[in-house]
Amino acid sequence: MRILMIGPDAEAKGGIASVIRNFKTYFQSEEQEIQYLTTWKEGSLFTRLKATLHSIFHIRKTIRRDNIDIVHVHMAQQGSFYRKSLLILQAKKECRVVLHMHASSFDVFYNNSNPLMKKYIRHILSKPDKVVVLSEEWADFYNKLTTVPVTVVENAVPMPLENTYNSTAKNIIMFGRVGERKGSYDVLAIAKNMQAMFPDVHIYLYGDGETDKVANIIASQKLDNVILGGWITADDKASILQNAVLHILPSYHEGLPMAILETMAYGIPNLSTEVGGIPQAIQNGINGMLIDAGDTAQLETEIALFLNKKEMREQYSKAAFTTIQKRFSIDSYQQKWEMIYTNMMK
Numbered sequence: 001m002r003i004l005m006i007g008p009d010a011e012a013k014g015g016i017a018s019v020i021r022n023f024k025t026y027f028q029s030e031e032q033e034i035q036y037l038t039t040w041k042e043g044s045l046f047t048r049l050k051a052t053l054h055s056i057f058h059i060r061k062t063i064r065r066d067n068i069d070i071v072h073v074h075m076a077q078q079g080s081f082y083r084k085s086l087l088i089l090q091a092k093k094e095c096r097v098v099l100h101m102h103a104s105s106f107d108v109f110y111n112n113s114n115p116l117m118k119k120y121i122r123h124i125l126s127k128p129d130k131v132v133v134l135s136e137e138w139a140d141f142y143n144k145l146t147t148v149p150v151t152v153v154e155n156a157v158p159m160p161l162e163n164t165y166n167s168t169a170k171n172i173i174m175f176g177r178v179g180e181r182k183g184s185y186d187v188l189a190i191a192k193n194m195q196a197m198f199p200d201v202h203i204y205l206y207g208d209g210e211t212d213k214v215a216n217i218i219a220s221q222k223l224d225n226v227i228l229g230g231w232i233t234a235d236d237k238a239s240i241l242q243n244a245v246l247h248i249l250p251s252y253h254e255g256l257p258m259a260i261l262e263t264m265a266y267g268i269p270n271l272s273t274e275v276g277g278i279p280q281a282i283q284n285g286i287n288g289m290l291i292d293a294g295d296t297a298q299l300e301t302e303i304a305l306f307l308n309k310k311e312m313r314e315q316y317s318k319a320a321f322t323t324i325q326k327r328f329s330i331d332s333y334q335q336k337w338e339m340i341y342t343n344m345m346k
Contacts, residue, residue, distance in 0.1 A: 007020050020074065071088075088127050134276070173241075176259055182209075249278075
């Protein structure tokens with residue numbers, strides 16, 4: 001069976017690229033072969049446009065030439081939706097299609113669209129043979145927009161051989177696009193108090209986005225404990241994880257962030273919010289902490305409690321590592337996708 005996977009370049013930024021990179025690195029099957037068609041590349045407008053147009057003009061030719069059985073489309077909201085919708089319409093004329101939804105705020109995107117666009121969104125969601133989402137909460141949402149079967153497949157990450165968490169580390173880290181949706185400004189709102197309570201602890205914000213605005217706030221409020229680390233590569237990430245005591249992601253909208261799974265795989269406890277598929281990975285008070293989105297008082301209280309209790313840090317670390325090992329491993333993820341592909345051809 002031949003599968004054509006459609007999405008951003010595996011070396012691009014973001015969670016979808018991480019998922020595709022894991023497919024490229026780890027997916028092995030005697031029955032199924034995956035090849036890739038890139039719709040997005042980092043770089044200039046010309047580079048991005050060239051990748052998009054190439055995928056649109058070559059998809060049907062690729063399907064026919066390579067005898068593709070299933071097209072696997074990775075989609076988010078906004079620009080990703082518009083690009084992939086054109087590809088879905090073409091692919092569906094040639095073979096079966098599975099739509100893999102990663103959108104963190106597709107509900108907002110849909111609800112803010114005009115009636116004509118809502119109709120188009122529902123039309124596109126009716127085209128695939130199967131829709132795959134990241135959580136039961138998202139399954140409930142998409143089931144209202146389409147009659148196509150919706151299946152939940154949680155994200156997965158590779159596991160280190162052992163838990164190397166350092167409970168005495170002094171770095172709090174945050175991976176993802178810097179901005180309001182990820183809760184970056186909520187972190188800045190508590191940073192001054194955290195600096196007073198824990199002067200030897202530093203908060204590193206890794207990612208692109210509204211970095212200039214955040215840098216101005218850091219400078220104006222003299223937040224010496226907050227450092228903008230920029231966007232990092234996979235090679236850089238390993239050393240950063242070795243020195244992290246906590247990963248925070250106080251997001252307002254999410255699917256199931258790869259950053260949470262990746263850090264938990266290293267035994268790093270997480271503090272996040274009860275949105276999207278996050279509660280499927282983080283069990284409050286067992287392997288991490290969950291708060292209400294936007295509740296900065298709760299954010300500050302939970303971090304302070306965590307930093308003051310070494311026993312809690314070590315307990316959460318062991319449970320986080322075990323959670324990924326049992327529920328979010330690459331091996332079980334591959335088995336789920338092998339079954340989806342097989343069943344689609346029956």
